[in-house]
Each structure stands twice: as structure tokens, then as C-alpha cells.
Amino acid sequence: MADTDVAHGAAPESTPGGHGRHPGPKEYIRIAIILAVITAAEVAIYYIEGAQEFLVPLLFLFSFIKFTLVVMWFMHLKFDNRLYARFFLMGLAGAITLFLIVLLLFQVF
Amino acid sequence: MASVSVPTDRRGGLLRRPSATSGFWSWFTTVDHKKIGILYGITAFAFFLIGGGEALLIRVQLARPDQDFLNAAVYNEMFTMHGITMVFLVVMPLSAAFFNYFLPLMIGARDVAFPRLNAFSYWAFLFGGLFVYSSWFLGGAPNGGWFGYAPNSVVDPTRGMTFYAIGLLITGIASTVSAFNLAVTVINMRAPGMTLFRMPVFVWMGLVVQLLLAFSLPVITIGLVELLFDRQFGTRFFDPASGGDPVLWQHLFWLFGHPEVYILILPAMGIVSEILPVFARKPLFGYQFVVFSGIAIGFIGFGVWAHHMFAVGLGPAANTAFAVSTMIIAIPTGVKIFNWLGTLWKGDIRFATPMLFSIGFIAMFIIGGLSGVTHAVVPSDYQQTDTYYIVAHFHYVLFGGAIFGLFAGTYYWWPKVFGRLLNERAGKVHFWLMLIGFNMTFGPMHVLGLQGMPRRIQSYPDSLGLTFWNTVASIGAFIIAVSILVFLVAAIASFRKPKEMEADPWDARTLEWATSSPPPEFNFEEIPVVHSIDDLWHQKYAETEGGRVVPVAAGGSGEAAAASHDGDAPGHGIHLPGPSYYPLVASLGLPLIGYGLIFGVGFAVVGVVVLLAGFFGWILEPSAE
Amino acid sequence: MASVGRAADAHLVDHPATSTGLPNTKLAIWLFLASDCLLFGALISTYVLYRGASIEGPFPADVFDIPYTSVSSFVLLASSLTMVLALAAIQRGDVGRLRVWLLATALLGLTFIGGQVYEFTTFVEEGLTLRTNVFGTSFYVLTGFHGTHVGVGILMLLTLLGLSFGGRITQERSESVELVGLYWHFVDIVWIVIFTVVYLIPTGNPPVAPGG
Numbered sequence: 011m012a013d014t015d016v017a018h019g020a021a022p023e024s025t026p027g028g029h030g031r032h033p034g035p036k037e038y039i040r041i042a043i044i045l046a047v048i049t050a051a052e053v054a055i056y057y058i059e060g061a062q063e064f065l066v067p068l069l070f071l072f073s074f075i076k077f078t079l080v081v082m083w084f085m086h087l088k089f090d091n092r093l094y095a096r097f098f099l100m101g102l103a104g105a106i107t108l109f110l111i112v113l114l115l116f117q118v119f
Numbered sequence: 120m121a122s123v124s125v126p127t128d129r130r131g132g133l134l135r136r137p138s139a140t141s142g143f144w145s146w147f148t149t150v151d152h153k154k155i156g157i158l159y160g161i162t163a164f165a166f167f168l169i170g171g172g173e174a175l176l177i178r179v180q181l182a183r184p185d186q187d188f189l190n191a192a193v194y195n196e197m198f199t200m201h202g203i204t205m206v207f208l209v210v211m212p213l214s215a216a217f218f219n220y221f222l223p224l225m226i227g228a229r230d231v232a233f234p235r236l237n238a239f240s241y242w243a244f245l246f247g248g249l250f251v252y253s254s255w256f257l258g259g260a261p262n263g264g265w266f267g268y269a270p271n272s273v274v275d276p277t278r279g280m281t282f283y284a285i286g287l288l289i290t291g292i293a294s295t296v297s298a299f300n301l302a303v304t305v306i307n308m309r310a311p312g313m314t315l316f317r318m319p320v321f322v323w324m325g326l327v328v329q330l331l332l333a334f335s336l337p338v339i340t341i342g343l344v345e346l347l348f349d350r351q352f353g354t355r356f357f358d359p360a361s362g363g364d365p366v367l368w369q370h371l372f373w374l375f376g377h378p379e380v381y382i383l384i385l386p387a388m389g390i391v392s393e394i395l396p397v398f399a400r401k402p403l404f405g406y407q408f409v410v411f412s413g414i415a416i417g418f419i420g421f422g423v424w425a426h427h428m429f430a431v432g433l434g435p436a437a438n439t440a441f442a443v444s445t446m447i448i449a450i451p452t453g454v455k456i457f458n459w460l461g462t463l464w465k466g467d468i469r470f471a472t473p474m475l476f477s478i479g480f481i482a483m484f485i486i487g488g489l490s491g492v493t494h495a496v497v498p499s500d501y502q503q504t505d506t507y508y509i510v511a512h513f514h515y516v517l518f519g520g521a522i523f524g525l526f527a528g529t530y531y532w533w534p535k536v537f538g539r540l541l542n543e544r545a546g547k548v549h550f551w552l553m554l555i556g557f558n559m560t561f562g563p564m565h566v567l568g569l570q571g572m573p574r575r576i577q578s579y580p581d582s583l584g585l586t587f588w589n590t591v592a593s594i595g596a597f598i599i600a601v602s603i604l605v606f607l608v609a610a611i612a613s614f615r616k617p618k619e620m621e622a623d624p625w626d627a628r629t630l631e632w633a634t635s636s637p638p639p640e641f642n643f644e645e646i647p648v649v650h651s652i653d654d655l656w657h658q659k660y661a662e663t664e665g666g667r668v669v670p671v672a673a674g675g676s677g678e679a680a681a682a683s684h685d686g687d688a689p690g691h692g693i694h695l696p697g698p699s700y701y702p703l704v705a706s707l708g709l710p711l712i713g714y715g716l717i718f719g720v721g722f723a724v725v726g727v728v729v730l731l732a733g734f735f736g737w738i739l740e741p742s743a744e
Numbered sequence: 745m746a747s748v749g750r751a752a753d754a755h756l757v758d759h760p761a762t763s764t765g766l767p768n769t770k771l772a773i774w775l776f777l778a779s780d781c782l783l784f785g786a787l788i789s790t791y792v793l794y795r796g797a798s799i800e801g802p803f804p805a806d807v808f809d810i811p812y813t814s815v816s817s818f819v820l821l822a823s824s825l826t827m828v829l830a831l832a833a834i835q836r837g838d839v840g841r842l843r844v845w846l847l848a849t850a851l852l853g854l855t856f857i858g859g860q861v862y863e864f865t866t867f868v869e870e871g872l873t874l875r876t877n878v879f880g881t882s883f884y885v886l887t888g889f890h891g892t893h894v895g896v897g898i899l900m901l902l903t904l905l906g907l908s909f910g911g912r913i914t915q916e917r918s919e920s921v922e923l924v925g926l927y928w929h930f931v932d933i934v935w936i937v938i939f940t941v942v943y944l945i946p947t948g949n950p951p952v953a954p955g956g
Contacts, residue, residue, distance in 0.1 A: 032832070032835070034832065035829055035832050038825060038828045038829060038832065039825065041825075042821065042822065042824070042825035045821045045824075046818060046821060046822075049814060049817050049818060049821065050814075052814075052939075052940070052944060053810060053811065053814045053944075056810060056944055065944075065945075065946065066945055069940050069944050069945060070940065072940070073936050073937060073939070073940040076821075076933075076936045077933050077936050077937070080824060080929055080932055080933050080936070081929070081933060083828075084824050084825075084827070084828045084925075084929045084932075085925075085926055085929045085930070091764070091765075091766055093306075093764060093766060093771070094766075094770070094771070094774040097771075097774045097775050097778045098774055098777060098778050098781075099778075100330075100334070100778055101333075101334060101777065101778025101779055101780070101781035101782060102778065102781045104334055104421065104781070104782060105781040105782045105784070105785030106785070108338075108374060108421065108782075108785070109785045109786070109788070109789035112370050112374070112789055112793075113789055113792060113793060115370070115425065115433055115437055116364070116366075116367075116793055118792060118793060118795075232768040232772065233768070233772070295779065298775075298779075299772045299775050299776055299779075300772070302775060303768050303771045303772045303775065306763065306764060306771065307762040307763050307764055307766065307768050307771055308762065308763065308768075309763045311761075313763075333775060333778070333779040334778070334779055334782055335782075336779070337779050337780065337782040337783035337785075337786065338782055338783075338785075338786050340783060340786075341783060341786035341787055341790070342786070344885070345790065345885070348874075348881075348885060352874055352875065353874070353875040354874050354875055354881040354885065355875060355877060355878045355880075355881040356790065356878070356881055356882070356885075358878075360799075361798070361799060361877055361878055361881075362794065362797035362798050362799050362877065362878045363794070363797075363878050363881075364793070364797075367790065367793060371786060374786075735903075738903065738907075
């Protein structure tokens with residue numbers, strides 16, 4: 011069943027946010043461009059000599075941003091009922107926590 | 120009288136969709152949660168008899184020193200299969216049987232969220248269990264313990280551990296999809312007025328268990344895949360010579376394995392939480408505490424897994440952390456026990472069989488819990504681990520706990536499911552024989568463990584002084600067997616009685632007792648509207664100002680029916696989803712793929728084709744809209 | 745699925761009265777995705793555990809071609825865009841555009857898989873197989889699981905495409921597109937993590953810049 015959210019159809023340039031709104035194709039394309047730019051940046055800093063010290067934290071930051079953009083906009087969690095986000099967060103947080111502990115126990119860090 | 124219609128149109132499928140909802144063949148195509156619950160129950164009980172047989176063989180072997188009744192190789196298979204059977208093929212599916220049958224009824228729904236998926240889960244479970252058991256005939260049963268520690272499980276040259284890995288992957292799929300199904304059912308299909316905190320405790324425990332399954336099974340899935348790949352494809356996951364680490368297996372296994380033990384016990388705790396109030400004629404003491412404790416146990420249960428690994432060498436910091444978390448989890452467990460005792464206190468107690476098993480559950484679980492607390496103390500665990508003291512602990516909680524609780528539920532709900540009561544006297548004989556036999560078998564194991572008897576040994580010399588208690592334990596095991604026989608006879612005899620049971624023979628509190636015994640296919644004529652916890656009880660009884668419970672005048676319950684928000688206009692049909700072949704077909708693909716991994720790609724190809732055919736048939740088949 | 749106590753007409757835009765007001769299927773999919781996080785968590789942490797543990801090569805720096813793999817990343821990200829455009833299309837009733845974007849998504853997915861197949865073939869030629877060392881083992885199984893997820897996703901996309909030709913997907917009944925979309929995006933975000941953790945985060949051997 012389709013969500014009976016208001017504002018179906020191609021919503022134009024209006025700002026995101028607001029419960030029940032769908033982003034429109036233009037907004038999705040913008041997100042996709044941002045994702046592409048960040049990916050390009052990831053690859054770029056991989057090669058830049060000066061960035062090596064901050065490489066790992068920067069890479070994590072970039073991938074975190076991309077992850078969030080896809081989940082919030084493409085997967086629509088920003089606009090959907092909070093229950094979906096709660097379930098997903100349960101799994102995501104659980105996975106991260108448990109496996110960080112496992113890796114700690116192996117003294118990987 | 121509501122009429123039920125079932126769609127039978129042919130559009131969009133290869134086979135005409137079956138329509139029969141009664142008769143022998145309907146059991147193969149059913150999507151009715153009640154029938155599926157019965158299927159789970161019968162299959163699990165059959166595996167219980169087999170697993171019990173395996174236990175008896177073990178106890179015969181260990182009754183006297185230096186025996187060779189079972190040689191070492193067979194002995195390893197025996198205790199491995201006993202463990203796999205009891206955990207995965209008995210307690211889990213017995214719990215599933217009760218969840219399947221009663222969760223929808225208790226929340227006032229007509230079925231689960233995804234009925235065909237429900238059927239698929241059952242068939243996948245059955246085929247997974249049969250797959251594991253086929254190993255006896257196809258090169259040897261699993262022999263590496265139910266916990267399958269690497270590298271032993273990797274390097275063992277017989278086929279058994281491959282059957283182990285694949286078989287548990289199949290049953291894991293069954294449980295995983297069932298978890299999604301039942302969780303969504305509880306969250307989303309409650310009758311009007313049934314808020315989360317008006318749900319019976321059994322339903323709450325059901326929800327927690329499904330979430331535990333959903334989040335723990337993926338981890339062991341990967342563990343089993345890594346084990347399977349190491350065995351079949353020569354990968355290096357657990358190969359120290361290549362830089363691999365067998366301890367990784369232990370983490371992956373116990374990250375699942377510990378939540379698993381709460382998956383095994385919470386359903387029984389839920390059952391007991393339903394039975395005590397009914398047979399003490401008092402509401403459950405501290406309902407909210409019991410619910411929150413269940414949630415806390417589920418949550419903390421993910422944080423204690425390495426207490427199975429205290430002797431591995433993780434170091435004092437890690438061991439301490441897990442020791443503390445393990446001790447913490449005793450708190451919510453204790454809270455539940457006190458609340459059950461509080462329910463019994465000053466209650467008007469009927470010692471019917473369900474009550475006896477429930478009280479037995481509490482007592483045996485306390486003992487098992489206490490030995491568990493001693494394991495949490497790391498230095499004492501160093502002595503206990505890998506001895507019979509541990510065997511005693513987990514049998515007290517899993518047999519004395521889970522099995523006693525499941526039998527309590529069996530006696531309690533038998534009249535609802537089958538329309539006849541189980542004979543009370545037989546029930547009492549069963550209970551007392553089982554209690555005595557059980558304590559005779561596992562009580563002495565505490566002593567044996569502390570005297571140093573290691574686990575998983577095929578025999579022991581007389582000089583170790585272990586003989587006497589081993590003999591006692593073996594006798595106890597046969598007493599348990601007799602008690603099961605009593606149950607079996609009583610069960611079969613009950614079907615000789617005519618099927619005439621009232622809706623509410625126990626004068627109970629929850630919604631499943633508001634409909635006939637057995638319930639009609641559509642569960643409720645009208646979906647109930649719920650006004651409180653134990654809504655059925657409040658429809659029947661009110662409290663006077665003095666606190667006395669008095670029956671409500673007949674017709675008082677008419678309020679609830681008249682206020683029903685059910686959209687049925689009089690005479691409007693109830694649409695139930697029709698039966699289907701495809702869950703059975705799709706699930707058949709899984710063992711075929713499994714055999715393909717062992718015996719040749721041909722089977723796997725056929726398996727994939729069958730699986731896809733099943734899924735596409737399923738998708739294209741019109742479901743009841 | 746059973747309608748709770750109400751005879752539902754197949755033609756109606758029917759929202760069965762669920763306790764949360766949310767559809768069962770969407771709730772189930774999010775639960776499934778949550779549990780899939782643990783699946784990939786286990787695989788990724790196996791890989792991370794074994795980073796630097798291989799006793800003999802080839803090692804990651806010997807075989808990885810970052811520019812090549814980053815193209816794969818772009819492809820998969822693009823496929824997420826086409827997927828969400830497909831959903832937007834059917835939500836405004838445009839079945840024609842739905843088909844175009846579904847096909848595009850499937851093709852991009854196939855391109856991704858093709859890229860992986862080529863990449864793996866190259867690695868094998870360079871001496872890295874499933875059983876060469878723990879790097880090969882953990883790398884191939886992790887990316888293999890991800891690739892299988894992509895493959896299943898492509899199957900689902902093509903199935904949706906087929907169903908759309910049968911008139912079974914409409915503006916009122918577009919839920920299946922949304923659900924497949926959620927799965928597809930999830931597969932994309934798993935790749936985001938894999939690309940960073942496996943390919944980009946260095947393992948001690950300094951990276952070789954292209955051409956230098």
C-alpha cells in the first residue's frame with residue numbers, strides 16, 4: 011500500500027523537512043550529486059600525501075555522511091514514522107556496539 | 120454467524136490454489152496459525168522423544184565405569200545430537216508452537232501478519248531438522264558438540280559437522296522469518312483497545328523473543344557460513360596456520376548462543392506468568408515489573424556472551440566486565456521470581472497440573488539460576504567450566520525451567536486446542552515422576568562436577584569415585600522416561616474423549632478463552648474491544664467495595680460485543696487468506712541446496728529452481744486481500 | 745495477509761486497521777534490514793579482525809585498484825538515485841517512467857556486479873583466491889555476500905518490471921516498489937561501509953598513486 015502522505019507528485023524546489031512530505035526528483039538528484047562529490051573526495055584524500063594523518067577519521071566522516079544521506083532521504087526515514095527508524099537503529103547500534111566489543115577483545119585497536 | 124470465504128480463483132498461478140481447510144491434505148497447504156502451531160507442537164514433541172532417547176543412551180553408557188556400550192565416536196555423535204535436538208528441534212519449536220497458536224488469539228487477531236510466511240517457517244524447520252538427522256545415514260551425525268568449536272569442527276573428517284552447519288542454517292532461516300512475522304503481528308495486529316501494556320505477559324515475552332531471534336540469528340548465520348566454507352571450500356577463517364583465529368568462532372557462536380538461552384526460557388516464563396494468576400485467582404503481581412524485567416533480560420542478554428569464554432584467555436579486564444554484566448542480569452530474573460511468588464501469596468490456589476508444573480518451574484529455575492550465579496564468579500567458573508557442574512546448571516534451567524514451563528502450557532492449553540482435557544490424575548503422576556526423576560538425574564551432577572568429572576567423556580574409570588552418582592543419575596533418567604510415557608498415554612487417551620469443551624474451563628483471564636475450544640478458523644466472531652489487562656476476567660467479574668470478586672451479571676459482557684469496532688456488518692463475510700502449496704514448495708528447495716553442497720552441484724541446481732519456483736508461485740498467487 | 749475482522753474489497757485502497765497505522769510489510773522490511781545490519785556487521789568485523797593477519801600475500805595493497813573500485817561505487821550510488829526516481833514515478837502514477845527507472849537500476853546493478861566479477865578475476869590471476877590467505881577468505885566472502893544481495897535485488901527489480909507489465913503495479917498499489925527500494929538502498933549503504941573499511945582504510949602498505 012502506498013503511503014497516503016500528502017504532497018504526492020513532483021514537489022519542486024521547496025526545502026526538505028516537515029512530516030509527510032516527499033522530496034521530489036530534483037531534490038533526489040541533488041542528494042545524488044552530493045554523494046558523488048563526497049565519493050570523489052574520499053578517493054582524492056586517499057592519494058593526497060598531506061591528508062594521511064587524518065585519513066581514517068576523514069574517511070569515516072565521509073562515509074557516515076553518505077550513509078546518513080541515503081538512509082534519511084532515499085530511504086525516507088527523515089519523513090517517515092519514527093518506529094521504522096527505531097527498529098533500524100536497534101539493529102545498526104547493536105551491530106556496531108557488539109562488534110566493536112568483539113574487536114576490542116581481540117585487541118585490534 | 121460469520122461466513123468465511125476463501126479465494127479460489129486461478130488467475131496468475133500455475134496451480135489452482137487449494138481451497139480445502141480440513142482433511143489430511145489441508146495440513147500441507149494450511150496457512151492457519153492454529154494448524155501451524157499444532158504442526159510445530161507435534162514435530163517438536165517427536166524430536167523430544169528422539170532427543171530423550173539419545174539422552175537415555177548416554178546415561179546407559181555412563182551408568183557404570185569403563186563401559187563401551189557406545190564407542191567414543193558414537194558417543195560424540197550422541198551428545199552432539201542430543202544437544203542440537205533439544206535446543207533447536209524441541210524447545211525452540213515448542214515455544215514456536217505456543218506463540219503461533221496463542222499470540223494472535225491473545226491479542227484478538229484473526230491470524231499472524233504473514234500467514235504463508237508462517238507456513239514456510241514451519242516447513243523449513245521440519246526440513247532442516249530432517250536434514251540434520253539424515254546425517255546418521257549419510258556419513259555420520261554431527262560430533263563436535265552442539266556448540267561446534269573450531270578448529271575441531273573444521274578438521275573433523277566425517278561429514279557430520281557439514282550437516283550441522285547447513286542444517287542449522289536452514290532452521291535459522293525458518294526462525295528468522297518467523298521472528299519478523301510474529302514481531303509485526305504483535306506490534307501491528309492488536310485488537311482495538313489492546314495497548315502494549317494491556318497485552319498478556321506471554322505476548323510481551325513473545326515480542327522480546329522475536330527481537331532476540333532477529334538480532335542474534337544473523338551472527339550465527341555468518342559463523343556457520345564461515346565454518347561451512349572452511350570445511351567445504353578450504354577457506355581460512357579458523358585456520359591458525361594462515362593467521363585465522365578459532366576464537367572468532369566462539370565469539371560468533373556465543374553472540375548468538377547467549378541470547379539463545381533467553382530465547383529458550385522467556386516463552387516458558389511467559390507461560391508461567393499466565394498460569395499462576397489463573398490458578399491463584401489473583402492478578403499477576405507487578406505486571407509492569409515482570410514486563411520490564413523481560414525486556415531488560417533480553418537487552419542485557421546481548422552483553423554477557425563471553426561468560427562462556429572465561430577460560431579462553433581473554434584477560435582479566437574482559438573477564439571482569441562480563442562477570443559483572445552476568446551478575447547484573449540476575450537482577451531482572453530475580454524480580455520476576457519475586458513477582459511470581461507475590462502472585463501466589465495469599466492466592467486461592469488450585470493445584471491442578473498446570474499449576475504444579477508452574478511451581479515446579481519456579482523451584483527448578485531458582486536452583487539453576489543459583490548455579491548460574493556461581494558461574495558468574497570467574498575464579499569459581501575456572502573450576503566449574505567443562506565439568507558436569509555446568510551440565511547440571513543448564514539442565515536445571517532448560518529442563519527444570521523451559522521444559523517444565525512448556526508442559527505447564529501444554530496441560531493448560533490442551534483443552535483450548537483439542538477440545539478435551541488431559542486427565543488430571545495422569546498429569547499429577549507425570550509431574551511427580553518427572554520432578555523426582557529430573558532431580559535424581561541432574562542434582563548429583565553438581566557433585567560430580569565439583570568432584571572433577573569432565574564433560575563429554577565417553578567413560579570414566581572406577582577409581583575416580585564418580586560411579587555412585589552416575590548410576591543414580593542414570594536411574595533418574597529412566598524415571599523421567601517413564602513420566603513422559605505417562606504423558607504420552609494421557610495425550611492419546613484424551614482423543615478418545617468426545618470433543619466437547621467449554622470456551623473457558625479454567626475460569627481464566629486472557630482473550631483466547633473468550634472463544635470456543637477449539638476456536639473457529641477465524642478465531643473470533645467479532646473482534647473484541649479491550650478495556651484493560653485481563654479483559655476477559657473483567658468481563659466476568661467485578662470487585663465490590665470490600666475488594667471481593669463477584670461475577671458480573673450475565674449480559675454485562677454484551678457491552679463489549681456491542682461496542683465492537685469491527686467493521687463487519689451482519690452477514691458480511693470474513694475473508695481469510697486461502698491455503699497455499701508454495702510455502703511448502705519453496706522450503707523444499709532449502710534441503711536440496713544443502714545436499715547439493717555436500718553431494719554435488721546437481722542437487723543445488725534443482726534446489727535453487729525449486730526455491731525460485733516456490734517464490735514466484737507465491738508472489739503471483741492471489742492472496743486474500 | 746489476513747484483514748483483521750473486516751471483509752476487504754480487493755479494489756479499494758485499503759489500509760487495514762493496524763495498531764500503529766503502519767503497513768505490516770513496511771514494518772517487516774525495516775526489521776529485516778535491522779537484522780541484516782548484524783549479518784554484515786559480523787562479516788565486516790571478520791575482515792577487520794584479519795586485517796594485517798595474513799602470513800603470505802597477496803596483500804590488499806598488492807591487488808586493490810582504487811580508481812577502478814571507486815567507479816563501481818559511483819555506479820551503485822547512481823542506482824540508488826534511479827531507484828528512488830522509480831518510486832517517485834509510480835507514486836505520481838507514471839508507470840512508463842517507473843519501468844524506465846527500474847530497468848536503469850537493474851542495469852546499473854548488473855554493471856556493478858560485472859565490475860566485481862572482473863575485479864575478482866583480476867585478483868585471482870594475481871594469485872588471490874578464497875583459500876590463499878585470511879585476506880582472500882574474508883575479502884571474497886564479505887564482498888561475495890554483498891554481491892549476492894545485489895543479485896537478489898536485481899532479481900526483485902526485474903520481477904517488479906515484469907509485474908508492471910501485468911498491470912499489477914499502480915499508483916494505489918506501489919508498495920512493492922517502495923519495499924524493494926528500501927532493500928536496494930540498504931545494499932548501497934552496506935557498500936558505502938565496505939568501500940571505506942575494506943578498500944580505502946590503509947593496511948600499512950603505502951598506496952600507489954595512479955601513474956606515480
